[in-house]
Each structure stands twice: as structure tokens, then as C-alpha cells.
Amino acid sequence: MTSHAAALGELEGLAVLKGHGTGNDFVLVPDADGAHPLTPAQVRALADRRFGLGADGVLRVARTKDSPEVADQAADAEWFMDYRNGDGTTAEMCGNGARVFARYLVDSGLESGTSFSIATRGGARAVRIEGDGDVTIDMGVATGPLLRAMPVVSVGPESWNATAVNVPNPHAVVFLEEPDDLDALDLTQPPQAGPPAMFPDGVNVEFVVRVGAPDERHVRMRVHERGVGETLSCGTGACAVMVAAAGRDQAPAEVAYTVDVPGGTVVVTRRADEHIELRGPAEIVAIATITSAP
Numbered sequence: 032m033t034s035h036a037a038a039l040g041e042l043e044g045l046a047v048l049k050g051h052g053t054g055n056d057f058v059l060v061p062d063a064d065g066a067h068p069l070t071p072a073q074v075r076a077l078a079d080r081r082f083g084l085g086a087d088g089v090l091r092v093a094r095t096k097d098s099p100e101v102a103d104q105a106a107d108a109e110w111f112m113d114y115r116n117g118d119g120t121t122a123e124m125c126g127n128g129a130r131v132f133a134r135y136l137v138d139s140g141l142e143s144g145t146s147f148s149i150a151t152r153g154g155a156r157a158v159r160i161e162g163d164g165d166v167t168i169d170m171g172v173a174t175g176p177l178l179r180a181m182p183v184v185s186v187g188p189e190s191w192n193a194t195a196v197n198v199p200n201p202h203a204v205v206f207l208e209e210p211d212d213l214d215a216l217d218l219t220q221p222p223q224a225g226p227p228a229m230f231p232d233g234v235n236v237e238f239v240v241r242v243g244a245p246d247e248r249h250v251r252m253r254v255h256e257r258g259v260g261e262t263l264s265c266g267t268g269a270c271a272v273m274v275a276a277a278g279r280d281q282a283p284a285e286v287a288y289t290v291d292v293p294g295g296t297v298v299v300t301r302r303a304d305e306h307i308e309l310r311g312p313a314e315i316v317a318i319a320t321i322t323s324a325p
């Protein structure tokens with residue numbers, strides 16, 4: 032029996048869902064009574080695209096008040112988005128996941144309004160369900176560009192200076208000149224980002240080209256995610272890209288960028304209070320029950 036089969040066997044009978052935000056896909060695990068805290072091995076098994084359900088990450092739906100690491104957010108948010116990368120590691124925040132998580136809370140009746148907050152490892156985050164079905168997440172204030180030292184990113188023999196931005200998970204943003212250069216990048220292996228001391232817990236790396244003139248505030252990106260690999264979209268990455276591009280463009284404090292990702296398009300807005308808002312679609316595509324190996 033594979034280790035994945037054993038891990039899934041520990042979850043036999045569990046009802047889960049599958050969803051995505053611009054192609055960044057997740058297994059959602061409703062766990063209101065805290066019966067399934069999920070081990071890293073169980074996360075890897077659920078996320079495995081051959082031996083499991085397949086996803087970039089896992090979103091466990093837990094009660095904030097019963098989750099010690101975020102219980103201080105319980106007054107603001109009833110539900111905790113316990114995000115895990117597909118390799119079983121945790122991360123501070125997941126922007127696309129937050130949209131899918133919010134969609135599930137509303138569709139399942141666990142939240143009844145169109146404005147509420149969710150708890151995350153990065154802090155409580157306000158959610159707004161838009162009239163057209165999009166979901167907007169207040170991602171808080173990004174920190175960066177971090178100017179203490181310009182990180183360097185390498186892919187094979189090529190290297191570039193990058194811009195470090197935390198959302199609050201760590202990102203390194205590389206601007207490329209030509210769209211063909213973006214499309215030609217081999218992201219089957221993790222880019223190297225350094226100096227290592229700058230990213231002691233690893234880093235998500237985004238590669239960006241402008242679309243049109245700078246004042247069109249339109250960019251296109253690819254991303255290699257920490258703990259996952261290349262994904263079709265990254266919400267926190269899109270936010271990091273917006274902050275880096277706005278700095279590069281010397282854009283006004285209040286500004287919005289359209290960010291094209293391989294899986295679709297999101298809009299990232301910086302408000303006057305410096306909060307970053309991520310707006311985009313969120314889909315629940317399936318419901319499933321974990322059954323043990325026959």
C-alpha cells in the first residue's frame with residue numbers, strides 16, 4: 032500500500048470539495064468539529080494529482096475559536112482558513128484560496144452575508160462577495176519593496192535582480208522585458224533566490240512582463256510557488272507583483288492593476304489606506320467522499 036493510500040485511509044468517509052480561483056486549485060476539507068487536523072502526509076495525499084484528488088493546496092475549514100494559533104481572531108472571524116501547500120507545508124496567506132474559501136462559506140450557508148471576515152495565519156481578512164459573483168479579499172498592507180538588499184533570482188544560467196514583497200508570505204518579483212522571455216522560462220524546477228538569509232523559509236517567485244504602456248496598469252505573470260511548483264495563478268503573488276510594478280511605475284498611492292495569470296485575470300487595487308484588495312472569480316467544481324483503497 033502506498034503512503035498516500037495509507038494517509039487517505041485515515042480520512043475514510045470524509046466529505047471534501049474541489050475548487051479553484053483562476054486555475055489555482057484546492058481541496059476544501061470542512062472540519063467544523065476539529066476531527067481532522069490533517070497531517071502533512073494526509074495533505075500530500077489529498078493534493079497528489081495521481082494517487083489523490085489533486086490540487087495545488089488544501090483549505091481546511093476550521094472554527095477560529097478552536098484553532099489556538101488564530102484564536103485571537105475569533106471576535107472578528109468565525110472560520111479559519113487553515114491553508115496548506117501541496118507539499119504539506121503551511122503558509123501565512125493564500126489569496127486565491129481565500130476567495131474559494133469564502134465562496135464555500137456562502138454556498139454552504141456557514142456565512143449568510145456578502146461581507147464577513149475569515150481568520151488566516153496572516154491575520155483576519157475582510158471578504159466581499161461582489162454582485163457579479165467575484166470575490167474581493169482585503170489582503171492587508173503589503174510590506175515592500177524590501178530594499179535592504181536586492182535579491183537575485185536565477186533560472187538555469189540566467190539571473191535577474193528581483194523585488195522582495197511580503198503579503199505577508201514572501202515573494203520575489205522579477206521583471207522581464209519581452210513576452211517571449213516569459214513564455215520561454217523553464218519553471219519545472221524551483222528558481223534559485225538569494226541571498227539565502229533573505230528567504231530562510233523559502234520564497235514564491237513571480238516573473239512579469241508589462242502589457243501595453245505603463246499607464247495601462249496591466250501586467251502578465253507566471254509564478255513558481257513555494258511548496259507547490261509552477262501554478263496557473265497566485266493571489267498573494269499577484270498582489271506582490273502589483274506592489275512591485277506600482278513602485279517601478281512610480282504609480283500613485285491609490286492604483287489598480289490588471290494582472291493576467293495563466294489561469295485567468297485578477298484585479299489588484301491599492302487603497303488610500305494602503306490596503307491591497309484582490310478581486311477575482313472563485314469556483315467550487317466538485318464534491319467528493321474519501322473512500323479507502325478497494
Ligand SMILES: N[C@H](CCC[C@H](N)C(=O)O)C(=O)O
Binds near residue numbers: 116126235264265
Ligand atoms: N496560491 C496562493 C499562494 C500560496 C502561497 C504559498 N505557496 C506559500 O507562500 O508558500 C495564493 O493564491 O496566494
